[in-house]
Amino acid sequence: MNGYFKRKAEEYRALDQADRRRYWIDGLLNNALYILMAVFIVLTAILNKNFLSASSVSNIITLAAASLPMALGIGGCIVLTGTDLSGGRVFGLTAAMAAAFLQNRMATKLIFEHLPNTSGAWIIAVLLIVMLVGAAIGLVNGFFVAKFSLHPFIVTLATQLITYGIILMFFQINGNGGGPISNVAQQFKDVVSGPAIRIASKNVSIPWYVVYAFALVLIMWFVWNKTTFGKNMFAVGSNAEAARVSGVNVFRTTVLVHTLAGALYGFAGYVEAARLGSITAATGLNNECDAIAACVIGGVSFVGGTGNIGGIVVGVFVLRIIFVALNMLGINPNLQFIIKGGIILAACSLDMRKYLAKK
């Protein structure tokens, strides 16, 4: 570590006046977003002492864990230089399905009347069903992108609308008339959002889905770094033509990345059903924007072929901390969309500048 800094210092001393100036400008601009957010977080901590309390920290952790699966899915699409705009709606559809399949059988208003009683096997079966539904939509995305060379922005925009139509139809089933799907079975809530760790003295608890999200991070780290599929994904992302020449199946890799992303949205939707206990047709709206912003903040570049799981986790946490801070400062949730838009614009501008400066 010491040697690293020594070497850096020597490199710096070797630079001439103009290069030194460039060094500082580059450093400042490349990290501008982190600096800005650090300033904002320190400011919030000074203005509101609750920000660093145990309940606020556990709140940030649980919110981050709920939005992690989606960011992990979209990260792969961005590595391929694409994106996935259908994510939020797939999340909404799978959340609605999970809630409808796992309603309390004793409830008076049921979406589906003939379903198995809530049991461990059925809870797991529903997880598999919603992940398969998500994966199927991802497969459609991936197929059109890879087979017909359509840009993912277009394909996923189309599937976003198609999925929304399906969501609206789903909420009409059995005379539901578009109302929320609630009365989620308690056993389902217990295994997903029930407390895994409880600190009684601080009156805070960490739900099970934080543990699941942690496991998912480990799995995705393995997939990205240790499997042939992961290596192919990075090869296709940095240069598809070169990857094809060196024997990578570009078609299969692209389809698989989108399918995996879809399955992860399914997982996220499943968790959301247990977490909220009541799902509306608007659930998941614009969630993909949060996930994209988190990935870009975390260093998954639209240049393609760069990014890592650790960066995505950091990005998700930074974004959640900002939104919890905004809430603590008493800012209306409606206004938070304005900040989200600003963050995406700034993150992508800095990402592009980094690429152009390197060129």
Add this chain to the structure above:
Amino acid sequence: MAEDKTGPAGGGAGPLGRPGGLYDGVKLSRKSADLLAVCSIGLLVALFVIVLLLSDGFTVTFDARGGSDVPAVRELAYGDMLPAVAEPTREGYVFTGWYRDPDCGEQWDMHTDTVTEDITLYAGWESAP
């Protein structure tokens, strides 16, 4: 066109995986790129400032449910306790407290509960003996 070769038959990813990715073919001088970065960060800072100026804290509104009107309490900060408000009155009923839901399931405890979002509280009524 180089892309034609990677069309359906070639199995290439088309718009994906070009060197440069989304920024492939962007012609921007280094100076302009710096300017872009400064502008976008400036915009973000401006948005933060505007949002902070526009925010007026949390509002707690009261639904007296047939009783006398109770004015809303505004400009509360996160974690604030609700200041004492005048109890509503209603002919033939006794006020039992403020509740988080219209069904009067969960009562708002004035001494321990804190405000963390905009919220409406509902008056609880019991028939007078």
